[in-house]
Each structure stands twice: as structure tokens, then as C-alpha cells.
Amino acid sequence: MKIRNSLLLFLLFTVLLLAVAVRAQDDGTGTGDGSGDGSGDGTDTGDGTDDGTGTGDGTGDGTDTGDGTGDGTGTGDGTGDGTVDTQPAPTESDSAPQPSSTSTPPIDDNGPAGTGAVDQATCNALKQIFNSMNGNGWAINTGWSGNDMASCCSGWFGVTCNNGAVTKIELPYNNLVGTLPDVFGSIGTLMTLDLSHNQISGSIPGSLSANMANLRFLNLDVNAMNGNLPGFQNMPMLSSIHLKNNTFTGSIPDSWGSILTLTDIYLSNNNLTGPFPGAVLSLSQLVNLALDNNQINGVIPNNLGTMTSLQTFNLKDNHILGPIPESVGNLTGLTSLLISHQMLNGTIPESIYNLANLEYLDLSNNRLRGNISPNIGRLQKLKRIMLGHNGLNGNIPEEFGTLSALEYIQLNFNQLNGQFPGFMAPRALGYCYMTPNQFQLCPDQTIVGNPNSMAFQCATDCIVGSTRPGAGSSTRVNLMTLITLAMAALAFVLI
Numbered sequence: 047m048k049i050r051n052s053l054l055l056f057l058l059f060t061v062l063l064l065a066v067a068v069r070a071q072d073d074g075t076g077t078g079d080g081s082g083d084g085s086g087d088g089t090d091t092g093d094g095t096d097d098g099t100g101t102g103d104g105t106g107d108g109t110d111t112g113d114g115t116g117d118g119t120g121t122g123d124g125t126g127d128g129t130v131d132t133q134p135a136p137t138e139s140d141s142a143p144q145p146s147s148t149s150t151p152p153i154d155d156n157g158p159a160g161t162g163a164v165d166q167a168t169c170n171a172l173k174q175i176f177n178s179m180n181g182n183g184w185a186i187n188t189g190w191s192g193n194d195m196a197s198c199c200s201g202w203f204g205v206t207c208n209n210g211a212v213t214k215i216e217l218p219y220n221n222l223v224g225t226l227p228d229v230f231g232s233i234g235t236l237m238t239l240d241l242s243h244n245q246i247s248g249s250i251p252g253s254l255s256a257n258m259a260n261l262r263f264l265n266l267d268v269n270a271m272n273g274n275l276p277g278f279q280n281m282p283m284l285s286s287i288h289l290k291n292n293t294f295t296g297s298i299p300d301s302w303g304s305i306l307t308l309t310d311i312y313l314s315n316n317n318l319t320g321p322f323p324g325a326v327l328s329l330s331q332l333v334n335l336a337l338d339n340n341q342i343n344g345v346i347p348n349n350l351g352t353m354t355s356l357q358t359f360n361l362k363d364n365h366i367l368g369p370i371p372e373s374v375g376n377l378t379g380l381t382s383l384l385i386s387h388q389m390l391n392g393t394i395p396e397s398i399y400n401l402a403n404l405e406y407l408d409l410s411n412n413r414l415r416g417n418i419s420p421n422i423g424r425l426q427k428l429k430r431i432m433l434g435h436n437g438l439n440g441n442i443p444e445e446f447g448t449l450s451a452l453e454y455i456q457l458n459f460n461q462l463n464g465q466f467p468g469f470m471a472p473r474a475l476g477y478c479y480m481t482p483n484q485f486q487l488c489p490d491q492t493i494v495g496n497p498n499s500m501a502f503q504c505a506t507d508c509i510v511g512s513t514r515p516g517a518g519s520s521t522r523v524n525l526m527t528l529i530t531l532a533m534a535a536l537a538f539v540l541i
């Protein structure tokens with residue numbers, strides 16, 4: 047009798063535990079808000095050739111998401127450290143012009159030896175670069191390490207010469223360590239300098255800070271350089287400045303405002319301070335401007351709209367406050383507008399819906415209020431929209447349903463209300479963060495049950511969550527009933 051009782055008891059407990067476990071699991075998926083937050087910081091994790099791409103890895107937790115800036119440096123370099131970015135890059139627009147270094151490792155294109163010897167001063171300057179930057183430790187140092195100065199440049203890894211003129215030095219990912227020697231005055235013919243992704247410290251030397259009359263492309267991305275940004279005076283050809291991921295301080299010098307050849311400025315992930323740099327506003331040829339993750343403060347100037355060539359603008363993760371200026375709507379070439387994670391307030395300017403080329407829009411994590419306009423439907427190229435973590439209210443406009451390129455939508459942590467969207471999801475949609483918000487109604491069952499609907503794809507919350515009266519509580523009642531019954535049975539057996 048005793049044994050039978052124990053056995054019964056054991057069985058009962060097992061059943062009870064199972065029931066509780068099943069219930070708990072159910073609760074997790076059911077009443078969890080299903081939101082993720084889709085905010086993430088979108089900082090770029092790419093490390094290789096295509097850095098600046100978002101990761102967009104699709105874990106569905108909403109924490110990632112690339113930033114869509116792309117820096118277009120494309121240093122495909124043949125140094126072969128294998129650190130190319132293996133991440134998929136759903137946000138990458140990368141419309142930046144590809145500079146020189148896209149294909150084979152640059153080598154001497156001097157032609158037959160002797161067509162133009164490089165002069166001694168230039169050779170000495172190259173040798174000093176080698177000596178100051180731990181040349182013997184470089185990943186590849188072919189040519190540089192020898193003592194044959196007569197053939198200087200010819201066959202030297204990463205150096206391009208043309209009739210005795212050194213035109214390119216490209217040594218990205220090559221384990222350069224130390225400070226840059228102040229020798230660029232002797233290499234005035236230089237058009238391209240790419241020393242990105244090394245361990246260069248110290249500031250930009252004086253000879254590289256001005257008077258490089260031929261320099262077009264400067265890339266010192268991802269090093270450990272510091273100091274103020276140089277003025278780059280008398281550099282009439284300069285078109286690309288890549289200085290991201292260093293620790294430069296101060297702000298953009300006014301003198302940059304006269305370099306009208308500038309098309310690309312990448313200063314992400316530095317320690318820049320001060321107000322929004324007025325100098326860039328006069329750069330009517332500027333295509334890409336990345337200032338994200340610095341400490342820039344103050345407001346966005348009202349005449350932002352003067353940079354009429356701009357295609358990508360990334361200002362996120364700074365300390366900007368105040369409104370988004372109406373003139374943003376004049377930047378009609380914009381494909382990427384990223385100004386999240388600061389203290390922007392006011393409403394989303396109506397003019398923003400003029401930006402018909404926009405593919406990436408990130409206004410999340412600000413203090414924006416007001417509605418999302420039905421004119422959102424005019425942004426037909428939109429792939430990724432992030433408006434989450436603001437104070438937006440009103441309905442989600444039906445027009446979202448017409449955005450056929452839309453892959454990613456993040457509207458959570460607002461006060462959006464009314465009925466949860468009843469439209470069908472855009473076909474490309476893969477990520478959807480809609481809750482928490484303040485939706486009062488679910489669409490009717492035929493929509494909620496339709497796998498193509500927004501409600502079905504975005505929202506376990508709409509179906510199970512607190513917006514459907516009774517759904518949550520009925521779960522709890524079932525659990526209580528189960529436990530009570532089990533207790534009763536237990537008591538019975540024990541007695």
C-alpha cells in the first residue's frame with residue numbers, strides 16, 4: 047500500500063512539473079512582448095575590405111543592425127591577412143567611388159628599369175618610413191628591406207612609381223607600427239596614401255598636413271592616431287579623407303570648407319568635439335559624410351540642405367539636440383540618413399518624405415514626437431527604417447504596405463496607437479520590431495491569420511499579447527486550475 051502511494055505521488059509530481067514547464071514555456075513566447083528592440087548601436091563590426099557595413103545577422107533579437115554607411119575604402123589589397131569581412135552586408139550601399147586600390151597589389155609600374163630613377167631624397171624618405179615603422183616586422187616588405195637604393199621603388203611592395211615619381215603608397219593591413227615620420231615633403235608627387243588598418247600612433251606630421259599638391263586619397267582608417275585634424279591647406283586635389291577609428295580630437299578645421307574637391311569625409315569613431323562643423327556645409331561636391339560616434343554637440347544647422355551632392359550622411363551617436371531641419375528635404379540624393387542616438391526633438395519634418403532615393407533611414411533613439419506621415423509611401427526605395435525609441439504617436443500609416451523594397455522596420459518603444467496594421471507585409475520584409483507601442487486593436491482574424499500580413503509576420507504580440515482582451519488572463523486561469531487539481535489529487539492520495 048505504501049509503495050503504491052509513493053508511486054502515485056511520484057507520477058503526480060512528474061505530471062505537475064511537466065504541466066508547469068509547458069505552461070512556462072508557453073508564457074515565454076506568448077506574453078513576452080516579442081519586441082526585441084531593433085535598436086542596437088549598429089557600429090561596424092566589419093574588419094576587412096568592406097568595412098563600415100552593418101552586420102545585419104538576423105538573430106532576430108533586434109540588437110544588431112548595420113549602419114548602412116559603408117566607407118567605400120575598399121582596400122582590397124593583396125596583403126592577405128585574411129581579415130575580410132565575412133558578414134553579409136544587407137545595409138551596405140557603398141556608393142562611394144572606389145579609390146585606387148581595388149585590384150592587384152600595387153607594384154612598380156615603372157616599366158623597364160631606368161625609364162626614370164626616383165631621386166635620392168625621395169628614396170631616403172621611403173627608407174625612413176620603413177625604418178620608423180618597424181619595417182622588418184611588416185607582413186610584406188619586399189624591396190623595402192634591401193639595401194639597393196639604386197632600384198628604389200622598383201618592385202617595392204605597395205609603392206607605385208611613374209617616371210621617377212612616387213604616386214602611391216598603399217600598405218593597409220601590413221603591421222606598420224609607430225609614428226609617421228615627417229618626410230612627405232620629399233614625396234610631393236604622392237596621389238594616394240593608404241596606411242589604414244595598422245598600428246600607427248601619434249599625430250599627422252606637418253609635411254602631410256598641408257601642401258601635398260597632388261594628394262587625392264588619404265586613408266589612415268583604423269590606427270591609433272591622435273591630435274587635432276590638420277588643415278590640409280594647399281591641397282587642391284584632395285577628394286577623400288578617411289580617418290575613422292582613431293582618437294582624433296577637436297573639430298573639423300574651417301579650412302576644409304575651401305577644399306571644394308572633397309567627395310568623402312570619414313571621421314567615424316574618433317573623439318571629435320565642438321558644434322556641427324560648419325565647414326562641410328560649403329562642400330557642394332561632398333558625397334559621403336560620416337561623423338558618427340564622436341562627441342559633436344549643439345544643433346544641426348538649418349542650412350544642412352546646401353550639401354546638394356550628399357548621398358550618405360551619418361551623424362549618429364553624437365550629442366546633437368534640437369530639431370531636424372526642414373532643409374534636409376533638399377538633400378534629394380541621399381540614400382542613407384542616419385541620425386539616431388542623440389537628443390533630437392520636435393517632429394519628423396514633412397520634407398523628409400521628399401527624399402525619394404532614401405534606402406536607409408535611422409531616426410531612432412531620439413525625442414521625436416508627432417505622427418508618421420502617410421507620405422512615407424513616397425519613399426519607394428526604402429529598405430530599412432528605424433524610428434524606434436522616440437515619442438511618436440498616431441497610427442502606423444497603411445502606406446508602409448506599399449514599400450516593396452522594405453526589409454527592416456523598427457517602430458517599437460513609441461506611443462503609436464490605433465489598430466495594429468491590417469495591411470499585407472512588403473514581400474522583402476525580414477525584420478520587424480513593432481512593440482511595445484499602444485495599439486488598441488488587432489486586425490480581424492482573417493488578417494491576423496494570414497501569413498502574408500504584417501500582423502502575422504511582426505507580432506506574436508498582436509495575437510497573444512495584452513492588446514487582445516482576455517488572452518493573458520485566460521492563460522493564468524488555466525495554470526491555476528491545473529495546480530489546484532493537482533493539489534487536490536495529492537491531498538487525496540496522502541489521506
Ligand SMILES: *[C@@H]1O[C@H](CO)[C@@H](O)[C@H](O)[C@H]1NC(C)=O
Pocket residue numbers: 089090091092093097268291315339
Ligand atoms: C571601429 O570602431 C567601432 C566603435 O568603437 C568598433 O565597433 C569597430 O569594431 C571598429 N572597427 C574596426 C575595424 O576596428
Ligand SMILES: *[C@@H]1O[C@H](CO)[C@@H](O)[C@H](O)[C@H]1NC(C)=O
Pocket residue numbers: 272293295316317
Ligand atoms: C576618447 O573617448 C573615449 C570614450 O569616449 C575615451 O575613453 C578616451 O579616453 C578618449 N581618448 C582621448 C584621446 O581623448
Ligand SMILES: *[C@@H]1O[C@H](CO)[C@@H](O)[C@H](O)[C@H]1NC(C)=O
Pocket residue numbers: 348349350351352373376
Ligand atoms: C530648400 O529648398 C526650398 C525649396 O524647396 C528652398 O526654399 C530652401 O531655400 C532650400 N533650403 C536650403 C537650405 O537650401
Ligand SMILES: *[C@@H]1O[C@H](CO)[C@@H](O)[C@H](O)[C@H]1NC(C)=O
Pocket residue numbers: 367368369391392
Ligand atoms: C528641443 O530641445 C531644445 C533644446 O533642449 C529646446 O530648447 C526646445 O524647446 C525643444 N523643442 C521641442 C519642440 O521640444
